[in-house]
Amino acid sequence: MTHPHLPTSSETAAEAFRKSPVTGRMLIGGELVESSGGAWIECVNPATEDYIGKVPKATEADVQQAVEAAEKAQVGWAEMPMQERSNCLNRLADAFTRHADELLMLEVADSGNAITSMKPDLANCVERLRYYAGLGFELQGHTIPGTSDKLHLTLREPYGVVGRIIAFNHPIAMAVHGMASPLIAGNTVVLKPSDQCPLSAVRLGEIAREVLPPGVLNVVTGDGSAGNAIVRHPRVKRLSFIGSVRTGMAIQRSAAEVAVKNISLELGGKNPFIVFPDAPVEKVADAAVAGMNLGLQGQSCGSTSRLFVHDAIYDAVVKAVAERYKALRVGDPFDWSTQMGALNTRAHLERVQQFVASAKSEGARLVAGGERPAGKTFEKGNWLQPTVFADVTPEMRVAREEIFGPVLSILRWSDVEEVIAMANSVEYGLTAAVWTSDITQALRTAKRLQSGFVWVNGVNSHVRAVPFGGYKNSGTGRERGIEELYSYTEEKSVQVFL
CATH class of the missing domain: 3.40.309.10 (Aldehyde Dehydrogenase; Chain A, domain 2)
Structure with missing residues (x-):
């Protein structure tokens, strides 16, 4: 990414972006890449209508490459000791903190949200990473009483590749929140930010590239067609989406046409x-x-x-x-x-x-x-x-x-x-x-x-740790606590004959 310079005392932040628009790239397999189709999505400041940057418009082939990279990295990531995965998330939290001012600028310029509301989001990102870095040790199975000649136990295992599609209103918070629990559970992630606010997510990809092993996190930017390619990929068994009810229903229909998938949805509210x-x-x-x-x-x-x-x-x-x-x-x-x-x-x-x-x-x-x-x-x-x-x-x-x-x-x-x-x-x-x-x-x-x-x-x-999610058409599943961590694992029962 070409980076915006922090504004001087003689210019506004909006002017800084006008003078120095950013060019973001996708993170796939540890490499920063452009779209294989050569197309771009332009980003506009909602408050001024100024052009502030661009990100690649991913093709289905780009999504395929991202899933393959995630799948390749997943085995080694899952086999990594829990303490090492925890250390990786804590190092990412450290790196995130170092770049917080820059990420805040990107958030405000791209979303139009007030800086006073976006600043706490960044602090929450760091807290979320550290919370799940520690919570990973609670990913435990059970032993179940049975007969004296058999041992019954359960294991928690990752799904593999997780697809995470997020909305435009909390871009960086939703990106970080959506990757923390899948990663500590041993999954790898293909993340697609909203095409309306993608700049902070691609910068997050650059930061993560310096901390996480290649392919563990992949950031794919694009419109609904890229999101649908993630939804319909047969190797993405676990999906999470934040957005509208209509899109959530479309995701359920589209995913069901290719495979049986575990899908969590945080949708609308009329509260x-x-x-x-x-x-x-x-x-x-x-x-x-x-x-x-x-x-x-x-x-x-x-x-x-x-x-x-x-x-x-x-x-x-x-x-x-x-x-x-x-x-x-x-x-x-x-x-x-x-x-x-x-x-x-x-x-x-x-x-x-x-x-x-x-x-x-x-x-x-x-x-x-x-x-x-x-x-x-x-x-x-x-x-x-x-x-x-x-x-x-x-x-x-x-x-x-x-x-x-x-x-x-x-x-x-x-x-x-x-x-x-x-x-x-x-x-x-x-x-x-x-x-x-x-x-x-x-x-x-x-x-x-x-x-x-x-x-x-x-x-x-x-x-922190209080479950959040909806009834009725507001969604399925719960996030923000140990329930979320468990939701990114499958439970396996093992019976041992003694």
Whole structure:
């Protein structure tokens, strides 16, 4: 990769990328390569629409080469003592830390996300690598009581080659998180970042090349055709995907046509935030901002985008939330005072704007945002103000479909049975939040919500080792804990006759 120079005091980070766009290459078998087809994907800064770099557009032949390289490396990697694999991941964490500033620049420039939201992602990457580097020693089998003349035991063995296809909203975090557990379990990885934000992943490939044995990690950049080539490769038995429900379903169908595969999916969310009448209005309003992940412009599957507020405090909460959304600072993603940046692509911005128009036409009341910010700064780029609709009803499109943008819907309720039914009425079931001082009511509600992760009197908080994943069409499988580590192994039973 040709590297962006860190900005001087006389230039902005955006100008630095404009002057020095990056050229990334794929990592296949320990070598940095271009596409065998010669094509490239151009990368654009979502905030300025400037060209900032390019990465190869992989062909099916490139994917085939990557899988072959991964398969070749896997036997030796799996036979390596656990301590040595652990040391490799810790060395990668060290190298990642040394390049953190550069990776942060790439993340912000390529994604449009606010730097204040991207900075913690890099710290989480290092923590994730070190966590799984240590957790590998817990990859243990069992002995099972039987008869005195036989010994029954189980072993945990890697699948082989793992395909990991990731989304655009947390590019580097999803890349690192997706490789840590498969690698410590003895698998090798073929990673495909989103074609909308690939720059940090190719730089990660360069860093990993100096630390990991050739072929253990392979980074393939490309569009959906490259992803489908990974999905359909018969030697990739284990797949993991983060993205939309529609694409997740397509992956299941496509994979099933060629082989039986183990597939984990983290898909969309239309997450409920239920507020009981005894909840503190000001804290709820603060949480309504925090839960939307506005540093990512609401582009997060875990965002609590449906705020269900009890009649008794509805008007007060709407007023407090609207005030906070209007006060949010939208601007240059590289500015440390910015609270919300630019949406990832023009096409996605237009899609979110369609939701805003739909809400207005269906009778929702716009109480904040809904427009492009005013001023010269926002003449170019994919900008939208943080947006809040009140008087939303469950049948409206903004209350049913995942928007994946900075649009919050506030719904009214008065009966507990009614609000639980409304919360569970959509196809998604990823996260949820319940706010009340009545712990019995909180736990009863949490148990009845069809969501894989529920916060009580909190939002948007994740702790290492706590499983994360969705119910219903929000996905399959769990990540972030020992369950994830086990999911990248197959269990073998061995019976020994004494």
